[in-house]
Amino acid sequence: LVGEAAASWTGPGGTSDGHRVEILANVQDGASSQNAAQKPVEGVGLFRTELCFLDRDTEPSVEEQARIYAEVLEPMGERKVVVRTLDAGSDKPVAFATIPDEPNPALGVRGMRLGLRDEGLLDRQLEAIAAASKDAAAPVWVMAPMVATEDEASWFAARVRSLGLVPGVMIEIPSAALHAERLLRHVDFLSIGTNDLSQYTFAADRMTPSLAKLNDPWQPALLELIAIAARAGRAAGKPVGVCGEAAADPLLACVLTGLGVTSLSSAATAAPLVGAKLSTVTLAQCEAAAEAALAASTPEAARDAARSLTT
Ligand code: PEP
Numbered sequence: 001l002v003g004e005a006a007a008s009w010t011g012p013g014g015t016s017d018g019h020r021v022e023i024l025a026n027v028q029d030g031a032s033s034q035n036a037a038q039k040p041v042e043g044v045g046l047f048r049t050e051l052c053f054l055d056r057d058t059e060p061s062v063e064e065q066a067r068i069y070a071e072v073l074e075p076m077g078e079r080k081v082v083v084r085t086l087d088a089g090s091d092k093p094v095a096f097a098t099i100p101d102e103p104n105p106a107l108g109v110r111g112m113r114l115g116l117r118d119e120g121l122l123d124r125q126l127e128a129i130a131a132a133s134k135d136a137a138a139p140v141w142v143m144a145p146m147v148a149t150e151d152e153a154s155w156f157a158a159r160v161r162s163l164g165l166v167p168g169v170m171i172e173i174p175s176a177a178l179h180a181e182r183l184l185r186h187v188d189f190l191s192i193g194t195n196d197l198s199q200y201t202f203a204a205d206r207m208t209p210s211l212a213k214l215n216d217p218w219q220p221a222l223l224e225l226i227a228i229a230a231r232a233g234r235a236a237g238k239p240v241g242v243c244g245e246a247a248a249d250p251l252l253a254c255v256l257t258g259l260g261v262t263s264l265s266s267a268a269t270a271a272p273l274v275g276a277k278l279s280t281v282t283l284a285q286c287e288a289a290a291e292a293a294l295a296a297s298t299p300e301a302a303r304d305a306a307r308s309l310t311t
């Protein structure tokens with residue numbers, strides 16, 4: 001039934017009583033953007049730029065980067081695209097950016113920290129994104145991965161704004177979730193990366209299968225951090241999305257909506273399932289499910305409570 005509902009779901013995203021939640025896709029290159037554009041998604045919530053460069057030994061020129069980014073923007077037409085600046089390092093090594101032989105790469109100089117270390121690397125990428133967005137019909141938002149402090153958010157936002165682009169940051173580190181309200185003094189939106197946020201909240205490597213239970217996106221402590229960020233967004237009147245694996249789970253999508261998240265970005269194949277499920281529940285049901293999931297003692301109990309409150 002869920003598959004059938006997904007096949008006939010055409011968007012836009014929201015609950016049965018009209019509370020809007022944007023349903024977006026995660027992409028990594030022109031081909032995946034073309035594929036996502038065939039789906040009833042409202043845009044791209046996460047363009048993982050580092051995945052374009054996993055096989056590159058040297059940094060592509062600004063012109064070449066701009067061409068690659070344009071290939072992702074173009075299929076989306078007038079639909080919004082959120083471009084993430086290089087998230088190199090740890091599970092996504094990029095030869096020309098990643099620092100080799102760090103003792104603990106997940107806690108090392110990765111993501112935006114590489115831009116803080118080498119401003120030119122970030123500025124050239126931003127220049128390329130700005131160039132690609134000039135010819136695009138789509139609104140282009142730009143966000144930084146692995147931001148830990150208000151200072152970092154403010155530093156990034158200034159650089160992005162100086163190019164006429166819309167700045168945001170990812171919430172992937174507990175310190176950033178706890179200070180979401182302060183980060184929102186500087187940026188226009190937040191996007192919660194639940195894959196890393198759970199890894200750093202539970203001190204459990206996302207690449208270690210035997211720790212998968214700790215990295216279950218239904219962990220109530222993870223939901224608590226999401227709630228803090230969503231509440232900050234609501235208070236500031238700014239969007240707070242989720243773009244990690246959590247956004248691909250239709251039942252969890254109801255909980256995230258109840259917590260106040262404003263967009264859900266997942267693999268293009270999962271997005272219609274998420275949109276279809278959300279369209280069958282009311283905002284009040286989502287809020288009840290969110291409250292029950294936050295109060296649960298285990299991921300399983302959170303799931304069971306949410307299921308019984310949304311069917
Ligand atoms: C995340 O961490 O949840 C995220 C969306 O980014 P990535 O999976 O690319 O690290």
Ligand code: MG
Pocket residue numbers: 145172193195196
């Ligand atoms: Mg991440």
